[in-house]
Amino acid sequence: MFISNLIKVGGCLLIFAHVHPLLAYAIVGFGAAVYSPAKYGILTELLPAEKLVAANGWVEGLTVLSIIFGTVMGGALVGDRVSAVLLGFDMPLIDTGIETPTQAALCVVVGIYMLAALFNTRIPDTGCKYGHQERNPIKLITDFANCFGLLWKDKLGQISLGVTTLFWGAAQTLQFIVLEWANRTLHLSYEQSTSLVGVVAIGVALGAVISARFITLRKSLTVIPVGIAMGVIVMSMTLVHSVKVAYPLLILVGLLGGFFLVPMNALLQHRGHVLMSAGHSIAVQNFNENLSILTMLAMYSLMLRAHLNLDIIILLFGLFLAGTMLYIMRKHQQNQRAFDSVALIGEAKH
Incomplete structure (x- = not known):
């Protein structure tokens, strides 16, 4: 974590050396990509399984607030x-x-990254020791592919990974939909429309905190229907033409998203820690989430190019979200009929 923050500092400093901003930004992004698995993975080393939902609630809530x-x-x-x-x-x-x-x-920005790096030095040693980590690119890719397959085959891993993958793809696409919807339907300027995106983020933070308070790791899979409800409520955006109604609606959308995301993140970290390491599982998670974001944004872009009515796009988006969450819920029910995978929640690392 300390090194990844220094990488971000280095990326920013490259701009002062007149390096192309895109390259400098890519290096900062690389540092962020390295930091994420460590940030979430260390939670499984510092805390017992039953506290992961609460910890994720704080992390997600503070992350969203820091973004705002x-x-x-x-x-x-x-x-x-x-x-x-x-x-x-x-x-x-x-x-x-x-x-x-x-x-x-x-x-x-450089000062903030350096301050974050100093904070990293105060994180206590977790006492967890891992074996030799590969540095050969081919072996790294092979190891990643093995972790990828293992997590998708695991009955709990595939459900939590499916939900988080869908959420982040949907969340990023929803930002652009909200901006366009606010401009076309609510007749707001793009500057004013950004406040609505912030409202969704506030809802996510609230949902994360509520989830951390009331949902335990063993009950994490009970929140899946909330994702279906989120898709249905997104479709109701087509009925809203008032800013006064739009604000509470978008807060509710964000709240539902944050509420079901946090337990799924915690469950995925737990299964990753048991099957491999939390860092490996989060790397797989980030790969799937970024792939989902690219795919869903590409589909949204194609629908805009096809000049589809925005209300139709919103309905299709909400229907896809609700339908996919329904499929995931039924997949979990099918898994449970074959084997009680929920009983595995809380087991120790292999």
Whole structure:
């Protein structure tokens, strides 16, 4: 985690060296991709299985809040008022070379990454020791493929992985749908529409906290019907033409999403920890989620290119979400009839 934050710092600093911003941003993204499995994986090393849902609730809730805060802060940093204050700082006898609002904003971002790296050094040693980790690219790919297959074949892993994969693909696509819907149906500017996306995020944070309070790991699979309800409520967006109604509706959509995401994340971490390591399972999870995001955004883009009515797109999206969650629920019921996989929840690492 410490090293991945330093990678992010390095990516930001490359911009000062006049490296193409896309390359610098890719390096920052690489650091973030490395950080995610470690961030969630370490929870299974620090906490017993029964506390994973609560821990995930805090992590997801704080992550969403930090995204909202970061978005607001990013806009402020490049604004005239804040950038003027930042550029007004000077160091005696030292020419910093910081001359533009973008450079000043990047300095703040670098400072935050460095602060996060310092926090990483205060995380206690979990005492977990892993065997030799492969560095050969071919063996790494083979190992990843084995973990990929193992998690999808596991009766609990396939359900939790299916839900989280669907959620993140749907969540990212929903952001673009909400922006377009707010502009076309509610007649808001794109600047005003972004507040509605923030409202969904607030709902996700609330749902995550509520789920952490009331759902245990053993009851994690009972939240699957909530995903079906989320799809149905998304379809009701086609009936809304008032901003006053849109806000509570989108908070509800986000709340339902956060409520069923947190237990599924916790269950996936637990099964990953038992079958391989939580870090390996989260790497598989991130791969599936990013693939889902790319696929669903591509489908949304194709529907826009085909000039489909936005209400039709929303109905198809909600129907797909509800239908897929219904299939996952029935798949779990089928698994349970063959073998009581829920009894495996809480078992120790093999």
